Amino acid sequence: MDAPERFEQLIAFLSSNLPQPVEQQPDETGGIVFTGGSPAEVVAHLTSSRVAIAEYAGAWDTPYAFTMKPRRVGIVRWRRLPDTELMNAVTQLIKGARDMRLARYRTCRFCEKLQPPEWMHDEDLCVWCADREAGVVH
Ligand SMILES: [Zn+2]
Secondary structure, eight states: OOHHHHHHHHHHHHHHHSSSSEEEEEOTTSOEEEEETTTTOEEEEEOSSEEEEEEOOEEEEETTEEEEOOEEEEEEEGGGSOHHHHHHHHHHHHHHHHHHHHHTOEEOTTTOOEEOGGGEEETTEEHHHHHHHHHHHO
């Protein structure tokens, strides 16, 4: 299989194997950034030679500006691997990144919802309940 065909195959593979829903955004060099999950769980960056898998992560620079800082777990040079091994490797990286991400979720002690770390005010209080509680105090 030639490279453009495999590139297309990888797009289809990532679209269906990342946590759903999957968003696709082009990068500046002809590659594609895939973000899977809602809230986001796994980020995949596909270029003409590599596919990089990362655990979704980010931080608030200010209360209104969130910066995405994915933690990369692995890069596969997809042109160098046969199809089956390539798909297996990418599948395992996606699974590992997702497990790491989900392990960081915490349950809020007030609303009892499981939230990703960027939505937690502290260890067991989400930002919405923290806001509400602060409102009650005043
Ligand atoms: Zn809460």
